[in-house]
Amino acid sequence: MKRLERALAILGGVLLLALLGAIAAGVGLVRRGLSARAQPTRMEEMMALQMRSMATPARVRDLKNPVQPDAALLAGGRHHFADHCASCHANDGSGATEMGKNLYPKAPDLRAPRTQELTDGEIFAIIQNGIRLSGMPAWGEEHGDDRESWALVSFIRHLPKLSPEEQREMEDLNPRGPGERGEDQDEQEFLQGGDEKAADPAMPGMKH
Ligand code: HEC
Secondary structure (H helix, E strand, O other): OHHHHHHHHHHHHHHHHHHHHHHHHHHHHHHHOOOOOOOOOHHHHHHHHHHHHHOOOHHHHOOOOOOOOOHHHHHHHHHHHHHHOHHHHOOOOOOOOHHHHHOOOOOOOOOOHHHHOOOHHHHHHHHHHOOOOOOOOOOOOOOOOHHHHHHHHHHHHHHHHOOHHHHHHHHHHOOOOHHHHHHHHHHHHHHHOOHHHHHOOOOOOOOO
16 A cells, blocks of 8 residues: 555656646746747757657668769759759858748758768758758659759768859859849840840840
């Protein structure tokens, strides 16, 4: 009987502690709110990365990049990154963009060991499947071409050595807002010109 009482007392104590912990977490949440501005704590980041690593099956982690990172492939990866990824990750992979800095968790610096020490398979899986409860979307399509994601893996490996010329070229490929697109369209129409413009002696050589 005495043992049962002791067990019940311990159980009660544990439940009380859990309740107090939950109340403290709740109060903290209410006081701090759910703002995305905060920086995750080191502990939270470590736990999230550990969980992500545990949730990646060994057969995916051990995948080797099947594509050769030659110039053409890297150029493809660079274009794709400038178009789809740079809005959060920045052309240089630093994550220093308005969106990247204000997400929770923030877009990490892809040039740093945290990313570069992932296996090819892990980076590939992240690109294909995204990261739940974060701003990182899934990009793989069910019957899509895996080579595009592998080209991105090669490009991410290349990021620490990105040249200023490559960065400049990427700036032209970054998506534009409607305002800038409108300007571009006007410019294109002007350059292609109507017939009268093409015949305009003031603009020699302007043909279709
Ligand atoms: C809308 C914003 C957004 C876009 C667009 C985006 N990402 Fe991310 N990405 C994130 C965020 C936020 C994280 C960090 C998630 C975390 O810490 O759990 C992340 C994480 C990653 C990681 C893991 C890095 C690490 O060390 O944990 C890789 C690799 C990555 N992104 C690649 C890409 C690629 C390639 C593209 C384009 C095809 C892309 N991302 C597009 C927001 C974005």
